[in-house]
Amino acid sequence: MRLCRYLCRLRDKRSCSQSRILRPHNWNRSELLFVSSIGLLGTNLESYCEAAERSPHPRCGITALVRTHEGTPSMAALPYVEVLIVGTHSAVEQKALRRRLERKRRVDNDFVIHTVFVRSFEDTLNELRVNANLQAVVIRNGFPLRSQDCRLATSHWGLEGLDAEIEAVPESERGPMLGSLIAQLRPELDRYLVTHDNVEEIAAHTGKTFKRIFFREEDCDELYPSIMRGVAQRYDTPFFFAVRDHAKLPVSNFHALPVSRGKSIRNLNWIGDFGEFYGRDLFSAETSATSGGLDSLLEPVGPLKRAQENAARAFGAKRSFFVTNGTSTTNKIVVQALASPGDVVLIDRNCHKSHHYGLALAGARVEYLDPYPLNDYSIYGGVPLRELKRTLLAYKRAGTLDRVRVLLLTNSTFDGIVYKPEHVMMECLAIAPHLTFLWDEAWFAFAYSHPTYRQRAAMKSAAKLSAMLEDSDYAARYDAFSAEVNVEAWKDDERILNTRLLADPSKARVRVYATQSTHKTLTALRQGSMIHIWDQEFNEKTEEAFNEAYMTHTSTSPSYPILTSLDVARRQVEMEGYRLVKRKLELAMRLREQLSRNPLLKKHFRVLGVDDLVPREYVESNAESCFDENAGWSNFETAWRTDEFALDPTHVTLDISATGISGDTFKHKLMDEHEIQINKTSRNTVLFIVNIGNTRSDVAHLIEVLVKIARETDDKLRDLSTIERGIHDKRVRSLTQEQPPLPNLSAFHPAFRAMNSALGTRDGDIRSAFSLSLDNANCEYLPLTEVEGAIAGGRELVSASLVTPYPPGSPILVWGQLISPAILQYLRALDVREIHGYQPERGLRVFRKKTLTRVLDAQKSSPEHGGGA
Known part of the structure; x- marks a missing residue:
């Protein structure tokens, strides 16, 4: 005692x-x-x-x-749970309320609850911002707008534009308004309203806002168990629990998987170290059973079905699907579901290679879109909205807009350049109201956990756009817009390109898909990925095709450990995702601060900022940095709210050209000598991605290593001879002033080109080119020296391979594409060790002349074919 x-x-x-x-x-x-x-x-x-x-x-x-x-x-x-209680309670009332809740605690409760009290609207927003331990909010109606703490600053985190509106609302009616705002900022938190007003009427109008509404004059006996149940519902991981329970059963396995239960490992002679390394529980969880409390990924009806429904809730989707073989597979599934042979898909030419394979399998015609180039760093940005609109207008002029079915963009890019999906989709739907959107969010699975990131997540943008198109106020805005931008205005492309377009609410349908590498940015095992869907016409138009595509690409023997990790990743997102993302932002800023301020580090390295990675015409906010000592995170929040492209500060791109070391060499130096792993490089940059698993010790280790490399570089330069100094300076000059420009997509060869290319559209039939390339008789290899000579001699060389430097995994040549001198120059300058589709000892794989002639002759005899083999 x-x-x-x-x-x-x-x-x-x-x-x-x-x-x-x-x-x-x-x-x-x-x-x-x-x-x-x-x-x-x-x-x-x-x-x-x-x-x-x-x-x-x-x-x-x-x-x-x-x-x-x-x-x-x-x-x-x-687990420890904090509940925020909003209201003007005295210290005595707070103590009494806390005791009332604590008296209801049971010894068999799964959680420990603690209460936190705030008194005003502004205090609430601040607590939501700073307190990442919150799991529920209880709003007791009747509280002021402003905080009594004059030092309190809510920044732009919810009150922008709302002050006057809130001031006009009586105190007794601010509860529902606050609840709606909390649902936008921290949707993972359970919300409860305790009021003495007309609870029946409030429930009828704000039922979706609150988990439960209580009448204040009553004792609220059910408030505590409601809070406990709400937390338990988010904590529940049905498939993980099912697999864990199954692993405890004394199962005798007369089916597949000898490794199941670890029986083919234990007490045997030669692979005991394998069992010791991975541990007993992993093998106990390995099973091919779909009964006995488990479920089938291909026909889920039990815990896997519930786990995917939970994921849809957590990531703001209408439907979510688990995939156990990576986002490369999720991309192929969605592309095959949305595109049929002959459909046109607009796609960022810098997208991941899996999309190109998916499009070839689907038989879609492809119109590649050129992102803005950052030639100084060999980095591609995003595709400007103006380019997207110009392309759609070209199809409209050609009379083939109805063939354009899908727009596919990467959000965010490897280097952290993020679109504004709501803006993109609104304006594209104004031109093509039937368009479906696929957002590759491989590096953005964490975004829904944080209010600033969330506004640029595909699912949040889809939900907001759907609500907007159904709103009567928007209908009035559209009527005014259509009166100004009339039929004559639509004939002027330049005017349309310069106008903020609104979609016709009577025609536009919101059809949005997102593929996410859960394993890349959340806590999931490698190859654990998800597909999230917000498609208003899924049941009517896509469900059957999606199911077939899912069956085509999904293994009938999915990994249960991967599936359980996806279930647990969803739990973590809902229970502590905000805290983890907030923390990784803070770590990224610590890293950026040291790299930008330390004199030795500044001498050899430079952190690329917004002004380096996003051209000024796309930065409405004029923000040059994400964090400022005086303004805090306000620049970050403003930029993400307004700019066409925003930069994710947790992607830290470092210019290393002053060291004279190329990006690929630097990457291997970090791993081989200092045990620091990175992936993506360019000729003169390396990328550090701060993730939710990083610690301050990790950041300190990285800074320590970079300081060490900087000192080594100084020592080396100090001892160079005159000749050696000249060699070093030449190397630095090559990395800083002699960067080859990034090549745009050249063109498809006429054998694979669209018939209406003269009208401004450039789509090509990559499936025909891909199929032709499978027959070696149609192809030949040319060394780079011969390629250069052949192009100079006037031969049209056409790629028979998907040539992809890895990382980042974005092709520089696709099947059927003309090889241009710019592409050849860029290929020569690449310093990565892994280039898929290219064998240096053999050269580039190209189509033979006679193969292309045969295809063109076939087109002449069958003009309605429109290209292809």
Whole structure:
């Protein structure tokens, strides 16, 4: 009992921080050592003290708190939950309310709940911003707008443009408005309203905003269990729990997978180290069973179905699907589902190679779109909205707009350049209201967890666009727009390109798909990916095709560990995603700050900022940096709200040209000599992506290594001879001033080109080219020296391969594309070791002249064919 009293004294000494968690703010050394030794640092001390006082064995009270007994989780094992209560409560009322809730706590509860009180609308927004431990909000109606704390700054995090509107609303009616705003900013939080007003009418108008609405005059006996149930629903991972329970069964396996239960490993002679390395539980979870509490990925009806429904809720989709063989496969599934032979797909020519294979398999005709180039760093940006509109207008003029079915863009790019999907989709639907959108969000799975990122996530943009098109106020806006931009105005392409277009709400349908590499930016095993769908016509037009594509590309033996990791990744997103993304932003800014301020690092490295990676014409905010000591994150929030392209600050691109070391060499130096892993490089840059698993120690290690490399470079330069100095300077000059320009898509050869290319459209039949390339008799290899001579001699060389430097995995040549001198120059300058589709010892694979002649002759005899073999 003395230990319990000692803990209680520590509790009373704690700082009055908002989080009410035990932290070493003002303790002496003995207190700190004691708490650390029993594992209580950073935990809810009040719960431990109460449980210790209830313990029947005083000497064992503390030990009982820390250990977990078989079948009964101890207090130390319980997740900690904070509930925000909004209202003008006095200290006495707060204490009484806290006690009322605590009296309802049961010994078998799965969570420990603690209450946090705020008094105003502004206090609430600030708490939502800074407190990442919150899991629920209880709004008790009647509170002021402004905080009594004059130092409080809510930045632009919810109040912009709303001040006057909120001021006009009576205090008693601000609860529903606050609830709606919380649903936008932190949708993962459960929301409850306690009011003395007409609860029936409020429920009829704001039912989706709140999980439950309580009448204040009643005792609210169900508030506490409602909070507990809401947290439990998000905590639930049905497929993970099902696999974990299945692994405990004494199963005798007379089917596939000898490795199941680890029986082909244990007690045998030669692969015991394999079992020891991965552990017993992994093999216990390996099974091919779909019964006994488990489920089938191809026909889910039980825990997998519920897990995917939970994922749709967490990521803001109407439907979500798990995929166990990577986003390369999710891309092929969606492309095959949306595109039929002859359909035209508009696609960023810098997209991942999997899209090109998917389009070839689907038989779609492809119109490649050129993103803006960053030639100084050999990096592609995004495709400007003006280019998207120009392309759609060209098809409209050609009378073939109805053939354009899908727009496919990468959001975000490898280097963190992010579109504004809502803006893109609105204006494209104004020209082509039937268009479907596929957003490759391989590097953006985390975005829905943070309000600033979320506004540029495909699913959030789709939901917002859907609501907008159904709103009566928007209909009035559109009527005014269509009166100004009339039939005559649509004949003037330049005017349309310069006008912010609105989609016709009577014609436009929101059809949006997103593919995400969950394993890249969230906590999932490698190859764990998801498809998220917001398609208003899915049931009517796409469901059957999607199911067939899913069956085509999905293994009948999916990995259960990967599937359970997707289920758990979803739980983490809903329970602590905001905290993790907020933390990785802070880590990224620490890294950027050191790289930009340290004199030695600045001498050899330069962090590329918004002004380097996004041309000024796409930056309406004029923000040059994401974080400022005076303005905080306001630049970041403003840029992401307004600019055509925004930069994700957690993608840190470093210009290393001053070292004289190429990007690929630098990457291998980091790993081979310093155990730092990166992936993407260009000739003179390396990319560091700060993820939710990084720590401050990781950042410190990276900075330490870069300082070491900078010192090594200084020492090396100091000892160079005159000749060696000249060689070094030439190398630096090559990396800084002699960068080959990034090549645009040249063109498809006439054998694969669209018949209406003279009218401004450039789509090509890559499936025909791909099919021809499978027959070696149609192709030949030419060394680069012969390629250069052949082009100079007037021969049209046509690629018979998808030539893809890896990383980043974006092709520079596709099947049927003419090889231009610019592409050849760029290929020569590449320094990556892995180029798919190109064998240096053999050269480029191209179509023979007679093959192309045969295809062209076939077209002449069958003009309605429109190109192809």
